[in-house]
Amino acid sequence: MDKFTTHTGVGVPLRRSNVDTDQIIPAVYLKRVTRTGFEDGLFAAWRDDPDFILNNPVYAPGSVLVAGPDFGTGSSREHAVWALQNYGFKAVISPRFGDIFRGNCGKAGLVAAQVDEKVVQRLWTVLEDQPGASVTVDLESRSVRAGEGENAVEDSFDIDDYTRWRLLEGLDDIGVTLGHESDIAAYEGRRPSFKPVTQHA
Amino acid sequence: MGRTLSEKVWDDHVVRANAGEPDLLFVDLHLIHEVTSPQAFDGLRLAGRQVRRPDLTLATEDHNVPTLDWDKPIADPVSRTQVETLRKNAEEFGVRLHPLGDLDQGIVHVVGPQLGLTQPGMTIVCGDSHTSTHGAFGAIAFGIGTSEVEHVLATQTLPQAKPKTMAVTVNGSLPDGVTAKDLVLNLIAHTGTGGGQGYIVEYRGAAIEELSMEGRMTICNMSIEWGAKAGLIAPDQTTFDYIEGRPEAPKGADWDAAVAYWSSLRTDDDAEFDREIVLDASEMTPFVTWGTNPGQGVPLGASVPSPQDFEEESDKVACEKALAYMGLEAGTPMREVAVDTVFVGSCTNGRIEDLRLAAEVIRGRQVAESTRLLVVPGSVRVRLQAEEEGLDVIFKEAGAEWRGAGCSMCLGMNPDTLSPGERSASTSNRNFEGRQGKGGRTHLVSIPVAAATAVRGTLSSPADLD
Ligand code: SF4
Numbered sequence: 001m002d003k004f005t006t007h008t009g010v011g012v013p014l015r016r017s018n019v020d021t022d023q024i025i026p027a028v029y030l031k032r033v034t035r036t037g038f039e040d041g042l043f044a045a046w047r048d049d050p051d052f053i054l055n056n057p058v059y060a061p062g063s064v065l066v067a068g069p070d071f072g073t074g075s076s077r078e079h080a081v082w083a084l085q086n087y088g089f090k091a092v093i094s095p096r097f098g099d100i101f102r103g104n105c106g107k108a109g110l111v112a113a114q115v116d117e118k119v120v121q122r123l124w125t126v127l128e129d130q131p132g133a134s135v136t137v138d139l140e141s142r143s144v145r146a147g148e149g150e151n152a153v154e155d156s157f158d159i160d161d162y163t164r165w166r167l168l169e170g171l172d173d174i175g176v177t178l179g180h181e182s183d184i185a186a187y188e189g190r191r192p193s194f195k196p197v198t199q200h201a
Numbered sequence: 202m203g204r205t206l207s208e209k210v211w212d213d214h215v216v217r218a219n220a221g222e223p224d225l226l227f228v229d230l231h232l233i234h235e236v237t238s239p240q241a242f243d244g245l246r247l248a249g250r251q252v253r254r255p256d257l258t259l260a261t262e263d264h265n266v267p268t269l270d271w272d273k274p275i276a277d278p279v280s281r282t283q284v285e286t287l288r289k290n291a292e293e294f295g296v297r298l299h300p301l302g303d304l305d306q307g308i309v310h311v312v313g314p315q316l317g318l319t320q321p322g323m324t325i326v327c328g329d330s331h332t333s334t335h336g337a338f339g340a341i342a343f344g345i346g347t348s349e350v351e352h353v354l355a356t357q358t359l360p361q362a363k364p365k366t367m368a369v370t371v372n373g374s375l376p377d378g379v380t381a382k383d384l385v386l387n388l389i390a391h392t393g394t395g396g397g398q399g400y401i402v403e404y405r406g407a408a409i410e411e412l413s414m415e416g417r418m419t420i421c422n423m424s425i426e427w428g429a430k431a432g433l434i435a436p437d438q439t440t441f442d443y444i445e446g447r448p449e450a451p452k453g454a455d456w457d458a459a460v461a462y463w464s465s466l467r468t469d470d471d472a473e474f475d476r477e478i479v480l481d482a483s484e485m486t487p488f489v490t491w492g493t494n495p496g497q498g499v500p501l502g503a504s505v506p507s508p509q510d511f512e513e514e515s516d517k518v519a520c521e522k523a524l525a526y527m528g529l530e531a532g533t534p535m536r537e538v539a540v541d542t543v544f545v546g547s548c549t550n551g552r553i554e555d556l557r558l559a560a561e562v563i564r565g566r567q568v569a570e571s572t573r574l575l576v577v578p579g580s581v582r583v584r585l586q587a588e589e590e591g592l593d594v595i596f597k598e599a600g601a602e603w604r605g606a607g608c609s610m611c612l613g614m615n616p617d618t619l620s621p622g623e624r625s626a627s628t629s630n631r632n633f634e635g636r637q638g639k640g641g642r643t644h645l646v647s648i649p650v651a652a653a654t655a656v657r658g659t660l661s662s663p664a665d666l667d
Contacts, residue, residue: 017515017518018394018493018494018519020633022612022631022633022634022635023634023635026635027264027613027614027636028613028614030236030265031236031265031277031280031282031283031614032279032283033239033243033286034240034243035240045634045635045639045640068515069395069515070395073395073428073494074631075329075612075631076237076328076329076330076344076346077346078328078346079347081346096395099398099399100330100343100344100346100425104346104348104349107348107349107352108346108348160362161221162221162222162223162360173348173360174248174351177352177355177356177360178355178356180216183216183225184216184227184253184356187227188227188357192458192462193458194451194455194456194459194462195229195323196317196318196323196450197257197449198230198255198257198258198259198297198318199255199256199297
């Protein structure tokens with residue numbers, strides 16, 4: 001996984017709450033066996049709508065998505081994270097994320113920055129008043145910044161310490177766990193024998 | 202101070218705890234299916250890693266398989282490749298697989314309990330958010346993403362931050378004709394879709410204890426629909442009776458040791474939950490959704506709400522958007538909403554008890570002319586059991602379609618989908634926009650409501666048929 005310290009890019013105001021992972025990418029797009037190419041399914045139901053925000057050329061090169069509360073609820077499909085990444089997003093900002101989605105972001109290297117709902121409102125205002133404006137997501141200082149002058153937004157965001165550390169270091173989670181192999185083996189040694197197995201010797 | 206049930210199960214699985222880090226939890230059972238696993242196996246190959254515990258891993262094919270012509274090669278080449286990829290991966294890494302055509306194929310959350318692999322006090326994960334179903338047995342069970350699937354394959358563990366605890370106490374008894382599905386839809390309408398976020402929920406109280414294992418699975422299944430990390434129910438005699446004698450249930454001395462352990466899995470009297478919700482089952486009625494998330498529901502006897510009924514601005518906007526998508530007028534009685542397709546199935550309501558209940562309502566009646574009824578058993582064993590009991594004949598004589606096992610129209614990944622604008626009454630768990638097909642409109646309902654709706658052609662309960 002690549003290290004992430006800070007990113008500045010075009011902000012996309014997505015004025016919707018409860019964007020579940022079926023809306024981020026519908027099931028019919030989940031048939032591929034790769035981690036790439038899912039950008040075609042991103043927000044598929046909305047992409048035919050000329051008024052949809054990503055169909056506006058100013059927002060099309062966006063890399064920071066600013067969404068309403070409960071973004072990424074529902075299905076566990078990590079394809080939702082890949083679709084956002086494949087499209088070019090590096091970070092998503094929302095007042096509240098679906099649990100599994102947020103976990104998937106942390107594993108796949110997409111920053112899920114949780115902010116106060118008021119901050120999202122202010123970011124939306126900046127990004128709509130100045131289409132194409134940039135948003136900075138700084139993982140080191142856990143802060144988001146956008147706009148200039150009176151409307152400028154600068155605020156902190158929440159992300160758990162462990163995920164932040166792994167993203168900053170670009171660490172492979174499995175590698176970290178395998179460093180504790182002896183603990184795993186010790187646990188296996190004391191597991192009760194009545195626990196079920198799927199294969200019998 | 203005492204501990205809650207979920208704390209006991211959690212503590213029993215901590216491989217390693219270190220301040221400032223998530224706990225490293227051991228995973229007792231890892232369930233796998235074709236859609237969320239291919240990239241995980243690729244990751245293993247790329248890093249030259251093995252599956253650490255193939256003996257704690259089980260794969261089946263469910264999300265992307267056809268329910269018609271399932272004995273022929275899959276027609277869609279992309280779907281076929283995905284299913285074949287699972288077969289190759291299972292073979293290469295030594296994972297037990299129940300493929301299409303096998304007696305134990307079916308929806309992963311139906312197959313685990315049916316084999317007796319789902320037992321109290323376990324940790325169970327799967328790349329599917331409805332893994333919470335297995336919590337009905339007193340297990341900590343939750344959905345994970347593909348990177349985590351790879352992590353479990355490689356290490357049989359997962360780093361997890363300990364969630365807070367919540368109790369949902371449901372007092373009283375459910376009235377006749379009101380099911381576990383109505384109960385959970387009621388609960389979600391009460392809490393909202395984010396109400397459970399950050400919690401492991403224990404469902405308790407008289408109404409929960411009175412439920413069969415099937416009903417308990419329906420409740421735990423939908424924990425994710427109100428944002429909970431997992432949901433579970435203390436194991437009791439009902440649980441033990443369900444497990445005993447199943448193919449992978451403990452036998453002999455192991456059974457006795459297991460039951461002794463399982464019996465200790467109860468929340469201590471002096472344990473404290475971080476939050477508690479109390480509901481009264483005796484006041485509940487059949488419940489249906491009108492909107493585009495599972496929290497947007499009302500009693501079947503009520504009418505479609507209006508944006509004005511909501512206080513919060515965001516709820517007004519959400520209501521307006523949902524009504525536009527659903528093609529509904531505020532104030533329309535729910536009972537007058539005409540339905541094109543009724544879907545009976547999924548890991549929420551696709552077990553044998555569900556099919557029996559549906560058949561009981563359908564028996565001797567006809568599916569309405571303007572409506573189609575699709576009955577999709579949750580697993581091959583459920584299908585065969587239903588056929589042995591003649592349920593398939595009841596459905597077919599009423600004009601319903603009797604299908605092969607799988608997820609089918611729950612997520613519309615195979616050819617079983619709604620067309621744009623088509624309206625369904627569905628016993629599944631999600632009414633999201635486009636969930637059952639692009640532009641499709643979904644009302645979540647219980648089994649009796651689904652069956653009665655198929656007969657009358659509008660949202661109905663069996664009481665409306667007399
Ligand atoms: S039936 Fe539906 S909810 Fe259940 S596992 Fe299949 S797709 Fe997921």
